[in-house]
Amino acid sequence: xxxxxxxxxxxxxxxxxxxxxxxxxxxxxxxxxxxxxxxxxxxxxxxxxxxxxxxxxxxxxxxxxxxxxxxxxxxxxxxxxxxxxxxxxxxxxxxxxxxxxxxxxxxxxxxxxxxxxxxxxxxxxxxxxxxxxxxxxxxxxxxxxxxxxxxxxxxxx
Amino acid sequence: xxxxxxxxxxxxxxxxxxxxxxxxxxxxxxxxxxxxxxxxxxxxxxxxxxxxxxxxxxxxxxxxxxxxxxxxxxxxxxxxxxxxxxxxxxxxxxxxxxxxxxxxxxxxxxxxxxxxxxxxxxxxxxxxxxxxxxxxxxxxxxxxxxxxxxxxxxxxxxxxxxxxxxxxxxxxxxxxxxxxxxxxxxxxxxxxxxxxxxxxxxxxxxxxxxxxxxxxxxxxxxxxxxxxxxxxxxxxxxxxxxxxxxxxxxxxxxxxxxxxxxxxxxxxxxxxxxxxxxxxxxxxxxxxxxx
Numbered sequence: 001x002x003x004x005x006x007x008x009x010x011x012x013x014x015x016x017x018x019x020x021x022x023x024x025x026x027x028x029x030x031x032x033x034x035x036x037x038x039x040x041x042x043x044x045x046x047x048x049x050x051x052x053x054x055x056x057x058x059x060x061x062x063x064x065x066x067x068x069x070x071x072x073x074x075x076x077x078x079x080x081x082x083x084x085x086x087x088x089x090x091x092x093x094x095x096x097x098x099x100x101x102x103x104x105x106x107x108x109x110x111x112x113x114x115x116x117x118x119x120x121x122x123x124x125x126x127x128x129x130x131x132x133x134x135x136x137x138x139x140x141x142x143x144x145x146x147x148x149x150x151x152x153x154x155x156x157x
Numbered sequence: 158x159x160x161x162x163x164x165x166x167x168x169x170x171x172x173x174x175x176x177x178x179x180x181x182x183x184x185x186x187x188x189x190x191x192x193x194x195x196x197x198x199x200x201x202x203x204x205x206x207x208x209x210x211x212x213x214x215x216x217x218x219x220x221x222x223x224x225x226x227x228x229x230x231x232x233x234x235x236x237x238x239x240x241x242x243x244x245x246x247x248x249x250x251x252x253x254x255x256x257x258x259x260x261x262x263x264x265x266x267x268x269x270x271x272x273x274x275x276x277x278x279x280x281x282x283x284x285x286x287x288x289x290x291x292x293x294x295x296x297x298x299x300x301x302x303x304x305x306x307x308x309x310x311x312x313x314x315x316x317x318x319x320x321x322x323x324x325x326x327x328x329x330x331x332x333x334x335x336x337x338x339x340x341x342x343x344x345x346x347x348x349x350x351x352x353x354x355x356x357x358x359x360x361x362x363x364x365x366x367x368x369x370x371x372x373x374x375x376x377x378x379x380x381x382x383x384x385x386x387x388x389x390x391x392x393x394x395x396x397x398x399x400x401x402x403x404x405x406x407x408x409x410x411x412x413x414x415x416x417x418x419x420x421x422x423x424x425x426x427x428x429x430x431x432x433x434x435x436x437x438x439x440x441x442x443x444x445x446x447x448x
Binding site: 001017018019021040041042045048051054055056057059060061062064065067108111112126127129130131 | 161162163165186188189190193194196197201202206208210234257258259260261263264
């Protein structure tokens with residue numbers, strides 16, 4: 001079946017099998033391999049992308065359920081060759097170690113900041129509760145999200 | 158060549174037509190957070206998927222004189238944030254905001270919990286205590302209402318037949334005196350994203366003057382194959398005034414219920430402490446500063 005949707009701002013049309021998941025189409029058909037598959041059952045959050053602005057596990061969404069929707073992957077965060085404030089903050093704060101969780105972590109944080117530009121620490125921790133990181137212990141990730149919120153807030157002011 | 162068909166009805170009429178042709182290898186797709194895993198585990202490559210998420214009109218919470226209706230496409234995230242739900246059905250909002258992770262809550266919806274009949278389903282004890290009913294549509298276009306006990310009969314077992322779809326849930330509008338709370342305890346390294354090992358919903362009618370619990374519905378989840386109401390706990394609360402002693406008695410009564418249910422199975426013994434703690438927590442939430 002033909003899947004028509006928007007990926008990182010670009011309209012795409014892809015022939016897909018009904019059982020294909022969104023992550024399969026993003027990685028294998030559209031070569032957007034920034035989105036990672038970890039557990040494949042919604043536990044680890046490595047596959048997190050935005051669908052109409054909300055964080056979802058791309059391993060639990062059938063590709064055809066994205067029809068007509070706007071999907072944003074980690075590749076869609078940078079604008080005009082410049083990294084998003086969140087990506088810069090992750091680098092600055094050392095919030096990345098092995099990097100496998102980072103794309104999902106960034107997208108969960110992005111979803112949070114889209115709806116809540118000035119989150120509290122508990123709100124940040126709740127937003128990334130569905131993203132497992134085995135390296136950092138989360139502290140630097142939380143700091144990076146706080147830093148990005150401040151930067152973005154300053155940019156808006 | 159094995160084949161899996163994908164149907165995306167846009168209206169209830171189209172859904173009815175899809176349901177008319179449904180068989181044992183028809184799968185109803187909501188948010189997909191359970192079904193997508195199951196399709197992969199079983200290697201399903203043939204049959205029919207009916208995607209409910211595009212059916213118009215099922216994405217709202219609305220109230221009439223007697224009921225609050227939750228459409229089948231209202232996600233847990235929407236339920237948790239809905240002003241009417243937060244004001245009138247606090248236990249439902251509390252349940253919704255504790256389901257899975259943000260990613261899960263953005264996709265998952267109430268009917269999946271009912272249709273999958275998981276013993277760990279967060280929504281089931283809550284809906285049971287709220288005396289909710291599921292609206293079930295079939296291929297003739299007829300809709301019928303089934304209570305939670307009429308619908309969920311065992312682990313993974315329901316009275317849903319092929320060609321029946323849950324298109325919404327309705328909950329009696331609470332009276333002025335209703336108070337409710339929900340909590341769960343899960344095991345694992347994380348404190349937030351947990352599958353319930355024990356969940357408890359309390360729905361009470363309480364008159365602050367003269368400080369009397371006029372009615373009580375108490376439901377336990379993950380304590381038995383199917384969520385159940387505790388007649389012992391309900392009788393204990395009925396007619397009583399909230400006191401610290403009552404909170405302890407409630408905790409002990411529920412501990413007794415769980416003990417009777419789990420028997421001597423060693424890996425379940427932690428549920429005895431879980432239920433005591435939950436009972437005390439929820440009692441405190443319901444009557445903070447009043448006892």
